[in-house]
Amino acid sequence: MRSDRYWKKNCIAWVAEDDEIWWWPDIQHQYYWPPGICREETLEAFQEVYKMLGYEVCQGDVLEEGFQKIAIYTNSNKVPTHVARQLPTGKWTSKLGSLEDIEHNNLQRLTGNPGYGEVAYIMKKSIPV
Template identity: 40%
Template sequence: MTSTELEEIVPVLRYANYEVTSPVDDGYNCAAWAVGDNVRFWDPSPIGAYHWPDGLPRDRSTATYILAFETVGFSVGGDASLEAGIEKIAIYGLNGQFQHAARQLADGRWASKCGEKEDIIHSHPYELEGDELGYGAVVAIMRRSLTGAAR
């Protein structure tokens, strides 16, 4: 897929400073990628062979996704700045529904998996916001300590 094709799917990328860092891979999605899992597709759908933490509701609300990320050690709090020893993810939502998740890299930039398409690196999580062209708005920044974090 070319950058132009990716920008057709995620139009806000036309205005973002990003680079494609992987080929298309439908084996995982943005939620999985954000928490460092690039072998499973995290989705609450009861249909299909998706991963979803036991005991959580099977809906697409941002609140439910936040609960899912808490099961792997993340907690809500902080901002998008780089902090030593802390791993951060940004949760995007629109009208209360989960849209996307991105994770911060060690150099302060952010990484996203664009649906079932490529992984990208972008400068800041807010670059991907937009109700019609992007992933809604960043509704939460979550963080976990890198000490003992499963990756």
């Protein structure tokens, strides 16, 4: 589904539920990156961003009542490439760069697609039930 009002944000912002700006840890500061988090394209930096938002590393992508989960993808060099968020239905949602927002039944649907890589970490945070 194309959402024109969301063209400004990428997958990182989509998962953080920021409707306004593109998030990326570029060293030129062209994009937003949370203050205090190292501006590096590393798994550790991405984990820190989501820890700041209340997520913690967990095991498994199965839907858990009372939690919202995210998945961080990396390429073969362990550089973050994509982030997806679990919906209350158990399906996942992704923002494909400046393109459309999609839903997928599982995390493997994006695995193997050029540019997305493999799921490196699942994180979750508590949400009101």
